Amino acid sequence: MISRPKFLPSACMPGMHSSLSGPETWIPLIECPANFSEELFDVAISQHIHHPEYNSTLILRSETISDSNFASRFSSTIPELDNFQQSRCIHRKLLPRRPGRDASLEQYCTLYKATSSSPHTVLILTPIIYEKDHLPYYHPRVTHLAFRFLHPSPLHDTESDSGVLRIEVVPLPGTPLDQDSRLFRTCLALLDTLHRYGWGATTNYRKRVIHDVLIPREQYQDLYLVMRERHKGLVETWQEVTDPLKHVFEDIGIATYLMLLWKITFGNEEIEEMDLTMGEPWKKWPRPPAGFIDIGCGNGLLTHILISEGYEGHGIDVRERTSWKFYPQETQEHLHINVFNALDFCSDSNPPPFFQPGVFVVANHADELTPWAPVLSTLCSASGYLSIPCCAWDFDTRYERSATTMFPILNRTPISNTSDTCTELGSKKSSLDDFIETLNLGGDGSNSSGYSMYRIWLATLSVHTGWEMECETLRIPSTRNWAIIGRKRSSVLSQKEAMKNVEGIMQRVKERAVFKPRKPEGKSDRH
Template sequence: MSIVPEERRILLEKLNLKTSTNDIERFFTRWGPLSECIVMFDKNTRRSRGYGFICFVWDHHCEQCLEAQPHSIDGVQIEMRPIKGISSNPIVKYINTRKILVSFLGARLITDEVEEYFSKFGAAHVDFAVDTLNEKPLYFAYVTFVEVESCNSCINIGEHFISGYPIFIRKVIRREDLKKAEQMERVRAVCEARIQEELEEEAGRKRRHLDRKLRENYATELALLRPPPPPPPTAAPSRKAPDPTPSSSWVPLLPNEQFQENNASHLAGYGPQHQKQKQCSTFAGSNLSRHPVGTGTSQWIPLPHGSISTPSDIVRRYSTPGEPFFEMNFEKIATASLSVPLELDGREAFLKVIRIWKERCHTVNRRLSGIVSVDERDFKRSHILAIFNILSQNVEIRKFIPKSPGIFSTCAYEASFCLDNHVMEFRPFVLDEKRHPHVSFPYRLALEEVSNEQWNLSLFISSDEINYIWLQQIAFPRLVKWFAEIGEQRNDAVSHKLVNMEDYSQLYCEIKNKWGQQIAATWTERTNPQKFVYEDCAIAAYLVAFWRQKGFFPKRFCDIGCGNGLLVYLLQKMKVNGYGIDLRRRKIWTKFVGTDLREETLNPGDLLIDSDFLIGNHTDELTPWIPIMAARSRSNFFLLPCCPFDFYNRFQKKCGVTATSVYSSYLLFIRDICLRLGYCVEEDRLKIPSTKRYCFLCTVPAGGLVENLENIISDILPHMNLPNFLPREKFERIKNCSKLRRDFQQMLARKIFTYLLELSPDKSTVCWGGEPCSLKEIADLLSEEEKAQLRDSNGGLQTFLKNQHQIFKVVKGTVSIRNWAKEGNRRVEGKLKTTNCWFHNYYFNGCPLSAEDCSYKH
């Protein structure tokens, strides 16, 4: 094969400084042919750095050479160590690249021959490696293809020969791409393990359900065989307690029983008068330890399953449509002691927490995308009530929307009803054979008043259920936290209130599965695909759901500042016509074939007459201009503000504005612009992986915008005598001194290092700390030409010194030599050393740390 794995690559150390590449090649070819042979030289001094690399073509030659150690070259015994490169990682074969390394040791090839050979796979550019000492080409080159497919076909072709000489190729992969691929592989493995665990859990649930059915049927048959009990003796009529169950035929009434006359418990303690309630060990004594949940006013303790089992917790229910009643035993598994201020009513707080749990349980359960309440006028409600024989109108039914419809049921519902003001019962059911994405068994939440300020919140589940850990250890503590914070001012912002949740979830899953996952797996940008790809998937799904909700689609949209162009690509895949504009072209645009992406400089005064819907997704300085541009072209628009900019500069919070933050004040500023232009403004919060997810959806009302539009725009724009809007530069200048010439950086670093070293009283022992010096003294040390070079790189002296953090330490305007002997080892295990140690190479006393402990390469 022509692809040489990096397991055959060997690092040669402690070479004689006079040993050349030809000496290394002549010595090691006695064991077999080499695909790589190089000695590393310093670019500035052009002296050997004392190490190099070789790579054998065949495995057995590599093994024979290693077994024949030790080796001596030019009178010096060298050290050999096999190295494991990134090509040995099995995930490398799944990473797409456009660049390969071509090695042709022993063959004397020229650039034209290599370019002619690789051009048959597709357009490519060849860069020959050049020896820095004699400016002659070396034995290897880098080939960069225009298309990824061309590179893949070249790698998969098999053996390669040029002019009869065998050549060897290897993928060139950035470590950033490798880390992204490894991260995605870990996510995939976790998802597979989670799915397998859920499938096993589902199989166990079905087995337990079948066993319970068999026990119930067996108990029913035995009951029919038993003789009827004798009639009870005649007794004085007793007062019948009011029935505690809700007025619903779904939960039938219990037989008449005697109740205690003064029942102080509100925890479903409905039993005969002579029955004594068994008390949980949580309330048995005050000296028991309690575990805080995270608030100072609430504590909760998970109880062992089966701590309470009394006739007062028995009710009847249906298991499936048409099945006879059987009894269910509710048992307490967790309780929490809560302190409620006197100004708050515990019962009212309990109902508020229940309402939050019903509407926002998807914030706790990550399996859920959202919850939809089934309206009383919805025909689905009547259908569900008929199937499950529910005749009462006091039952609230909600539908759960799963994030993974392939695993969980899309017909999952939950009915909830009050047994009284202090007990709320929840009963789940599904209309298909898939799993319920939420709690799959009946449970209760109950509140008990202990004193004026003390309440107990308890959780009950059906006694035959064993998979209650999530409800007990995750969901219940969140309920306790909500209860403790119920009196505080809460931000009740609701996400996706302008779109149909079911429609959005379906669209998001479709976009993610069809295009999002594939794009994330082959992402070539430096940004994180887990954020940027799925964020654009969510925005595309939201816009399509919004347009469906409104009953119109734009004839043509324009995405202003489209960036990577992914949002435009996804919307066009959803059959929405439009284009994107950005100041700079991105490399990834070549992947979006057929997508209209334009590299243009947009002036806010231009009219976009060829589009009727504008999209401003994190447009920064163009954000306040988009409403004005849309108004002039009478277009609707979507705006997702990010970094706060006004029309000409950074946005500054105005005095007297009641908003608590700059971003909140900025949202008020944008809203005011839209309203003054006459737009119908709707606001929503998106479900995207970003802290800036508040958006505006503005439409032209039926009566049109304001009549004197240009006058309003003149009033909105401040200081009309200012110069025109200046867009950002096409190429952003790097302002961190990193583009300075390498020789200038080395010269300046040595100059400052020598000056600081001269300040030390004992240069042999105190050199690592030295005497701290002010930045002003260091600045006086530099010549005017050196200062000018720093200014030309858009940086300063302090920026330069911080870039040289391996050598210098800058603290509060003072500079000193970094004391590695004191700071010790900062090396991260498993991380490859790529930067040379400055002290080891340039300082006469060397590095204070050993090669193993130093974070840099010796």
């Protein structure tokens, strides 16, 4: 893999003349060698326009209001430049991550060409400031900010086909411009990001982790902001020794995702525009027909959030946590000390408590219960399941990649992790490789780590137990944010075949005679 060239920024000399001429006075602030061609500047600035959240942690995202190629329709506040022609203007709205603290801001992103046949070489950002309005903190104090691609400068040792990136500004009156100023440091970060985007375009960089596969980013973020405001007080009343900032906002994110996932799964498969400002519309959204069961619920926070928002369900764990008795009575009534023996599940007998047909199984960092989630979901005819694996467990012991065989993919021969067996399989290994490509595992793509192999194994297990496997990388503050989702029955395996596979798994676990169900710590059900 080719490494990105070193980012070598330098401050522009005070009093340097700008080649951007027009009614405004432009001040060159900072520049660096581009290390990519002029043609790729378009790709780099497109990333800047459509993903401002990568430039500031205070920005949630941008929304495009209009996109025009007709200069006659451009606003008069957009600067005119001598020897450049305006070719495209994107009117966008920047949305803050903390709307209660920061205001949103509309902005023009205008692209310029030196000639009609040249690529874009200038992008100018123009904040739209109405009378008495002020720029939010996340936006630099400028009237205009320009990203430029210039042909090689003698001040830099650059390749003949690589130019210079420069940022120039029209600052608001009284704005400091020295190298210790906030504006200079902001432009330094923006230039670094632009340089990275350009190099990514040069090397055809492709993100290994793709978010928002099933749930659109906009709908998730909008609902998450509402849920965060409703439940952020839990940080102040946290009863566990663990970090409240991580756990509270992580479970708010998971609850948000489940609410939207259930909406499309048990509704019309679409997420239309949502008006979250009127009432509590999610309380009328579709939901699992038999509620949810949060297995290994731990502190019970996820169960509490969902119950508080009107969802039916239960959380079970081997022991009660300190937090449980501090939740409202309604939540406490849905948290249970309960230990079930997975081997007691029988397809032809009454299901154990909480595992009624149609229930949705949630395994949120459920450790030993993680591999059982798809198995139990098949046995009890669940409406689906979501599992967020953390510690790697097999059915009755710790997961060991050297001793574990992948389950068949689409009725093919089982595929082992061991190198000798993989060599013998030939084309069958290719089928596994194709399957792995769909899993959105992230990392360096080698999939050689123990955690990657564990997730691959879980994915093959999901298919083997009769589920159409889907994956999502959740937007939660955790390094263990990969989720595997089963919400549709397999179109390849019949229910009878899936049940036969599940019974085969349980039979092998019984034959090994290693599995030992945990004992409840306290009364088996305190309610």
